[in-house]
Amino acid sequence: MESFGTSGQPGPRTGFRIEEAHAVTPELIDTLMEIDLQTFSESTFSEYAAAAMLRNGHVYLLSFGDQVIGTCVTMRCWDRPNEAMILSMGIKPGWRGQGLGQHFIRGVLQKLRQRGLRSACLYVSTDNRRAIKVYEDVGFVVVERGVGVSFDRSELNLLRVTFQESQPVIELS
Numbered sequence: 001m002e003s004f005g006t007s008g009q010p011g012p013r014t015g016f017r018i019e020e021a022h023a024v025t026p027e028l029i030d031t032l033m034e035i036d037l038q039t040f041s042e043s044t045f046s047e048y049a050a051a052a053m054l055r056n057g058h059v060y061l062l063s064f065g066d067q068v069i070g071t072c073v074t075m076r077c078w079d080r081p082n083e084a085m086i087l088s089m090g091i092k093p094g095w096r097g098q099g100l101g102q103h104f105i106r107g108v109l110q111k112l113r114q115r116g117l118r119s120a121c122l123y124v125s126t127d128n129r130r131a132i133k134v135y136e137d138v139g140f141v142v143v144e145r146g147v148g149v150s151f152d153r154s155e156l157n158l159l160r161v162t163f164q165e166s167q168p169v170i171e172l173s
Contacts, residue, residue, distance in 0.1 A: 016100070018107035021059040024051055032059065035071045039090030053087065060111065062091065062104045069095045072108045077121070083160075084112045086122035101134045109138065109161065119162045123147070125154040135159050 021028055032050040045053070053059060053073050062070030070091040077083045086108070091100055112120055124131050126146070140159040147158050 015065050016103070017063045018104060018111070019061055019063070020111065021054060021061055024054040028054065031068050032071050032073070035068075035090045035092055036088055038093055039088075044088060057087070058084075058112075060104075060108045062100065064095075070100065070104050072104065074108070074112065074120070076117075080119070082116075082118040084117050084120045086120055089122075102137055105134065105138050109163070113163045117163065119160055121158060121160040123156040123158055126157055127154045132157070132159075
């Protein structure tokens with residue numbers, strides 16, 4: 001478990017935690033759905049999809065005290081089995097703008113690296129400059145522009161961060 005202080009500097013003293021969700025509970029499904037809806041203009045997945053992601057993916061929680069304030073949903077890529085796809089990441093309103101997004105994504109990337117993965121990727125709307133900045137600040141680079149459209153019809157960019165340059169990512173055809 002990683003903790004960090006409100007000043008943005010690592011430190012175990014303040015009660016922020018990043019941990020992986022292990023149990024699928026109705027409360028956790030509700031939390032995923034709530035943060036997803038507060039992050040995006042409409043829900044990006046159903047309760048069924050949230051439960052499936054909890055069972056088959058890796059869901060990371062950002063907590064302060066006993067309150068979950070952020071979620072990050074990841075799954076392994078089919079074409080690049082050494083890579084994780086970040087499907088969704090969000091922080092509750094009121095907690096944004098404090099640098100928590102960078103710390104949260106760094107913590108998630110560290111956990112993915114510890115699992116032996118070599119890279120992570122995600123899609124982000126070209127209009128979402130705030131999220132793009134957070135991702136680029138932790139090492140993501142745009143590898144494809146305009147690769148599709150999101151639910152609100154905005155164009156998407158594919159961003160990727162590589163953990164270990166010396167070991168190439170396996171691509172399956």
